[in-house]
Amino acid sequence: MGKLAYVSLFVAALSVLIGERFINLRKRCLATREIVPKHLPNCVALKNLDYGSEDITILENGLALISTGLKFPGLPSSDVPGKIFLLDLQDSQMKPVELRMPRNFDLDSFNPHGISVYIDPSDSTVYLFVVNHPQQKSQVELFKFVEEDRALEHLKTIKHELLYSVNDIVAVGVDSFYATNDHYFNQEILKVFVETLLPLSWANVVYYSTEEVKVVSEGYFFANGINMSPDKRYIYVVEFFDQKVHVLERKEDNSLANVKSVAVGTLCDNVEVDPENGDLWLGCHPNAWKALVFDPKDPPGSEIIRIQNVHSDQPVVTQVYADNGHVIMGSSVAATYGGKLLIGSVFHKALCCDLQ
DSSP: OOHHHHHHHHHHHHHHHHHHHHHHHHHHTTTTOOOOOBOOTTOEEOTTOOSOOOEEEEOTTSEEEEEEOOOOTTSOOOSSOOEEEEEETTSTTOOOEEOBOOTTSOOTTOOEEEEEEEEOTTTOOEEEEEEEOGGGOOEEEEEEEEGGGTEEEEEEEEOOTTOSSEEEEEEEETTEEEEEESOSOOSHHHIIIIIITTTOOOEEEEEEOSSOEEEEEEEESSEEEEEEOTTSSEEEEEETTTTEEEEEEEOTTSOEEEEEEEEOSSEEEEEEEOTTTOOEEEEEETTHHHHHTOOTTSOOOEEEEEEESTTSSSOEEEEEEEEOSSSOOSEEEEEEETTEEEEEESSSOOEEEEOO
16 A cells, blocks of 8 residues: 555544544534523623623622633633722622722733632631733732722732643632642643543642642543632532532542532533532533634523532532523623622623522
């Protein structure tokens, strides 16, 4: 057999492989799913949040911190630099205000992704951890939230070779946290054409402190949102493409032990935890393919999932909200407070609805 025949066979085999992987990826993205709208009463779009609201966390006093302006490869975005907004859920005006940032902080390259709050029990200081992607790199910014000034004081930037493709973060101390790396590779061509298409479940969770940094859980096909149980004994990790939420137990050495996983039937992004009852709230993508091949005439939808009794033998997974993208596109987070539900999105708007 001549060289040309071998090359032809190789090209044919490669084409078949890529085609099969492409079809598999579409299935994982639920590419044929059409969402049936399920709306909540009194939903209003929040002002000033026109460039996404990728992550939201709510303090005990009803103050919500919101990251906006994420520029994520392959998804729609704007040229407006990222910002952190504050929303007082006890104020009937429901108007988010931009938090003032220090002058010595590089605002032009600020590209905020996941966020988490740690409240120091010794003095009630509120620390805000923000995943930042300047020039599409990964680092974590640590701020002190100054409520009376509606401002953030930048304390430091955290970089480490194990924090290379960070998606989300959950703070467990003044300078310690768990973080998800959504990919194993950090080169875009390897992320897309090797890791995603093959597919490779090589993403991981990293524990960071000033004493040690280590991988504490691995084997995820796009590790996404992460959060912690109210009693601080368990960590929840969202596996995007496998449509699961993993429950992991924290050990004394800060390693994580797998306990169980819960299938959710949709591609979920961030996870928030109700501090009173431990329910998990997830912002999800009911058809992620529509986000990847964005068409404003057929926009990506939104779906909000609630998981009750996650530690029981029979967790209850409930669809609370669904939209076909004509109200809100690409929901990424859901958080509750005082009978209200905040819904954030990767690149679109944010909603505040009444829970029935």
